[in-house]
Structures are given as C-alpha cells and as structure tokens.
Amino acid sequence: MSSLGCKLSLAMDIPELSVIWVETHRYGNSTLGPEFISQGPSPHFVTRFCLSAIMWAVFNLVFQRLHFRMLRLPPRPSAWEWMFQTCVLRRNPAVVLHNLVKRYGPVMHIRAWSQDLIILSSVAAVEEFYKLHDMEFGARPSSMGRPTLSNALSSLCFPPLATYWKHIHLVLDMTTSQPFEDMSSRGFEWALEAIHRHPEVVQHLCEELERNLELHKPVRESAIAKLPYLQAVVKELFRLHTPCAVSFPHLQSSDEYCRLLGFEVPPRTQVLVNMYSVQRDPVMWVNPDDFDPVRFVARPEVDLLGQQFHLLPFGAGRRQCPGTKLAIQHVQLGLARYYFQRLVDKTSEKTS
Ligand code: HEM
Known part of the structure; x- marks a missing residue:
C-alpha cells in the first residue's frame, strides 16, 4: 500500500x-x-x-x-427531556422537575456536558445528605455565574426574573443596602400575589391584626410575636411558593468516588436539593398542594431556620443562606404593615 x-x-x-x-x-x-x-x-x-x-x-x-x-448510580432521566419541556414547551421548570421526581424517584442523576448532578427530592434523602455528607459536599462549583445545567436549575430562584448568578451577585456584592432592598421587595410582591389568591386567609390575617394591634401605633418587630397566624402564613408561603425551588449546587470536593444514599457517586459531582418537591413530600405533609397556614398554627415548633428537613426554603447545614433571619423578618413585617395599613385606611374611610 x-x-x-x-x-x-x-x-x-x-x-x-x-x-x-x-x-x-x-x-x-x-x-x-x-x-x-x-x-x-x-x-x-x-x-x-x-x-x-x-x-x-x-x-x-x-x-x-x-x-x-x-x-450503581441513581436513576437517570435525560437532561434533554428536561430542557425540551422547559425551553421548547415552556413549562414551569420546577413543575417539570417535580414530575420527573414522580417517575424516577427522590434521588436522580443527570449528566450533561460531562457534568454529574444528583438531585435530592425527598425528606429522607435530604436528611441523610445533610447529616452525613454536609462537609464532603461543602464546596461551590467554580462555574458559578456561568450558564451550566446546575446553574440553570438553581436559577429557579425568584421566578421568572432573577437568575442564580444575579442573586449571588446581589448578595455577595452588598457594599450598600440597596441590593437587599431590591431583592426583598421582589420577594415581597411574590408573597402578596400568593396570599391574594386566598381571600379567607387575608380575612383571617386582618382579624388577627385588628385584635392584637393598636390602630394609632406603627407596627414594630416586637409585634410579630403576638401574631401566630401571620407567622403561620409566612411559613406556608415559604413552603408552597418557595422563592428558590432548588438549592445552589453543592460540589463534592474530593477526587474519589463516594457512597451517597446507597449509590456510587463519581468524583466532583454536584448535589442540588429540590426544595419544591421536598416541601410537598406526601410522607411529611397532609394535602401537600393545599395552601393551609393552619397546619403551622397547630405545630408552631416547625420553623424556617433549616432545623427540620421537611421545611428548608433557605437550605440547611453549613451552606445555608446567611440571610435567613433577615429575609423572614422582612416578609413578616412587610405583610403585617401592608395589611395593617389597609385596616387603618378602611377605618378612616368609615369615620370620614
Ligand atoms: C427570600 C429571601 C431569600 C431566600 C429564599 C434565599 C434562599 C437561599 C438559598 C436556598 C440558598 C442556597 C442554600 C444552599 O445551597 O443550600 C441561599 C444562599 C445564599 N444566600 Fe440567600 N436567600 C434569601 C435572601 C438572602 C439575603 C437577604 C441574603 C443576604 C443578606 C442572602 C445571602 C445568601 C448567600 C451569601 C448565599 C450563599 C451561601 C453560601 O454559598 O454559603 N440571601 N439563599
């Protein structure tokens, strides 16, 4: 030749x-x-x-x-299936993910562009993850801010406006209080929109405010302790309408295979906690899709601070959101002041 x-x-x-x-x-x-x-x-x-x-x-x-x-990796839906449903069919990404969970189970593996993602979607899976692997998966990927699949999933924050990298830039770049004001006011609009779909809740809230607060005094932080129904409404808001449907990626820092929830996980895998599904897990919640603040009135010990693994809108463990208390306080006070002002306006309309 x-x-x-x-x-x-x-x-x-x-x-x-x-x-x-x-x-x-x-x-x-x-x-x-x-x-x-x-x-x-x-x-x-x-x-x-x-x-x-x-x-x-x-x-x-x-x-x-x-x-x-x-x-022995967890079940693996195709990343393209998720992308097709969200990008082409324009379905709500959190709902698409939730439907995949129903088909593939609470521990899913997605591989895209040689990046391995594990998505945890049940209370039991999340509890084991935080209790046994919090340190091991304590890093954040260096691709933060770039359009990768894990970032796309994490950008289910503050839908539809904000993206993960916008959020992280706002919170990490807090040289002034302005970014927080922007983010919180967006968060607050989301809360009002969700509550207004339930007139009976609004009525109950107003009755509680009327009973416990004096009309001629401004609402202060100390007043929140006297408003258990308002606290329950805020918890239910963060449960059912969580602003971040999925956590930020938790990157495994070691270069070795590890055993996670009975599965073998390749090195440098990223884990995402699917709060949207965890907070609807039927094992822990009765009628999980109903907006029902009364469930928290009966159990006031359940809080939003990441101590209980069935309610973790701010994440949990060492990578939990450092703005948790600030954000909760802001939403509680914002709602109390908003509905209280409506009461004051109504009363002055009646008297004039
Ligand atoms: C309604 C408001 C907020 C929600 C729902 C929220 C939610 C979250 C979530 C789910 C995470 C990821 C946790 C994880 O990956 O496990 C996070 C991370 C973070 N949040 Fe927030 N957040 C809010 C407000 C704030 C505020 C007000 C600040 C700043 C004062 C803040 C600062 C941060 C920072 C710096 C991180 C990254 C933490 C890390 O990587 O260790 N967040 N947030």
Whole structure:
C-alpha cells in the first residue's frame, strides 16, 4: 500500500483522524499530493467515514451505559427531556422537575456536558445528605455565574426574573443596602400575589391584626410575636411558593468516588436539593398542594431556620443562606404593615 493509501485507511478507521484528515484536506496540505487535493473525497471514503463515526458513537453510548450500570448510580432521566419541556414547551421548570421526581424517584442523576448532578427530592434523602455528607459536599462549583445545567436549575430562584448568578451577585456584592432592598421587595410582591389568591386567609390575617394591634401605633418587630397566624402564613408561603425551588449546587470536593444514599457517586459531582418537591413530600405533609397556614398554627415548633428537613426554603447545614433571619423578618413585617395599613385606611374611610 502506498503511503497515501496507508494514511487514508488509518484516517477512515479512527473518526478523530478522519476529521483531522478532512480539515487538512480542506486547507490544502501539500503532503497529500496535488492530484488528491483536486479530486476531493471519494463516495466510498464518505460512506466509510460515516459508518465509523456512527460505530464510534454507538460504542461510546453502550460503554457509558455499562459503566454507569456497574457503578450503581441513581436513576437517570435525560437532561434533554428536561430542557425540551422547559425551553421548547415552556413549562414551569420546577413543575417539570417535580414530575420527573414522580417517575424516577427522590434521588436522580443527570449528566450533561460531562457534568454529574444528583438531585435530592425527598425528606429522607435530604436528611441523610445533610447529616452525613454536609462537609464532603461543602464546596461551590467554580462555574458559578456561568450558564451550566446546575446553574440553570438553581436559577429557579425568584421566578421568572432573577437568575442564580444575579442573586449571588446581589448578595455577595452588598457594599450598600440597596441590593437587599431590591431583592426583598421582589420577594415581597411574590408573597402578596400568593396570599391574594386566598381571600379567607387575608380575612383571617386582618382579624388577627385588628385584635392584637393598636390602630394609632406603627407596627414594630416586637409585634410579630403576638401574631401566630401571620407567622403561620409566612411559613406556608415559604413552603408552597418557595422563592428558590432548588438549592445552589453543592460540589463534592474530593477526587474519589463516594457512597451517597446507597449509590456510587463519581468524583466532583454536584448535589442540588429540590426544595419544591421536598416541601410537598406526601410522607411529611397532609394535602401537600393545599395552601393551609393552619397546619403551622397547630405545630408552631416547625420553623424556617433549616432545623427540620421537611421545611428548608433557605437550605440547611453549613451552606445555608446567611440571610435567613433577615429575609423572614422582612416578609413578616412587610405583610403585617401592608395589611395593617389597609385596616387603618378602611377605618378612616368609615369615620370620614
Ligand atoms: C427570600 C429571601 C431569600 C431566600 C429564599 C434565599 C434562599 C437561599 C438559598 C436556598 C440558598 C442556597 C442554600 C444552599 O445551597 O443550600 C441561599 C444562599 C445564599 N444566600 Fe440567600 N436567600 C434569601 C435572601 C438572602 C439575603 C437577604 C441574603 C443576604 C443578606 C442572602 C445571602 C445568601 C448567600 C451569601 C448565599 C450563599 C451561601 C453560601 O454559598 O454559603 N440571601 N439563599
């Protein structure tokens, strides 16, 4: 076989080499000889090139599947399925994820662009994660702020406006109080919108304010302790309409496989906690999809501080949101002042 023949047959068997060959051919590499450059690839060559590319892709797919099966990884929905439903069909991403959880279970593995993500969606899974693996998965990925799949999932914060990186920039760049004001006021609009869908809750709230506060005095933080129903409403808001449906990515810092919830997890995996599903877990919540603040009136010990794993809108463990108390206080006080002002206006309308 001539040296050119040798080069060609080698290139056709190895797809990467074929690509290199086509590229060098396109740019007229003189070592291949002038007669070859002018003729272009033969149909026979194109067929063999395509066949070897397909075989290479199939081999890769089968090898990957076998590899993952041997590893005992969690069930794996396709990342494309999620993206198709959210980007093409424009469905609510949190709901799409929740539906995947119903099909694939509370521990899911998603692989996209050689990045491994584990999504935890039940109280039991999250509890084990925080109790046993909080330190191990304590890092944040260096891709913070870039459009990766994990960031896209985490950007289910403050839908539909804010994205993860906007949020993180706001909170990390707090040289003035302005960013917090912006973020909180957005959070507050979300709370009002959700409550106004339930007129009976608004009425109950107003009655409690009327009973416990004096009309001519401004509402102060100390008044919140006298308003158990308002506190319950805020908890129910954060449970059912959590501003962050999914936590930020928790990156495994070690370069070794680890055992997480009975599964083998590859090194540098990112874990996301799916608060949207955890806070609707039927194992822990009666009628989980109903907006019912009374469930918290009966159990005031359940709080939003990340101590109980069935209610964690601010995350939990060492990576929990440092603004938790500030945000809760802001929403409680904001709601109390808003509805109290409505009462004051109504009373002055009646008297005038
Ligand atoms: C309604 C308001 C807020 C909600 C729902 C919220 C929620 C969250 C969530 C879910 C996380 C990720 C936790 C995890 O990955 O496990 C987080 C992280 C964070 N939050 Fe908030 N947050 C709010 C307000 C704030 C405020 C007011 C501040 C600043 C004062 C703040 C500062 C941060 C920071 C710095 C992180 C990253 C923490 C870390 O990486 O260790 N957040 N937040």
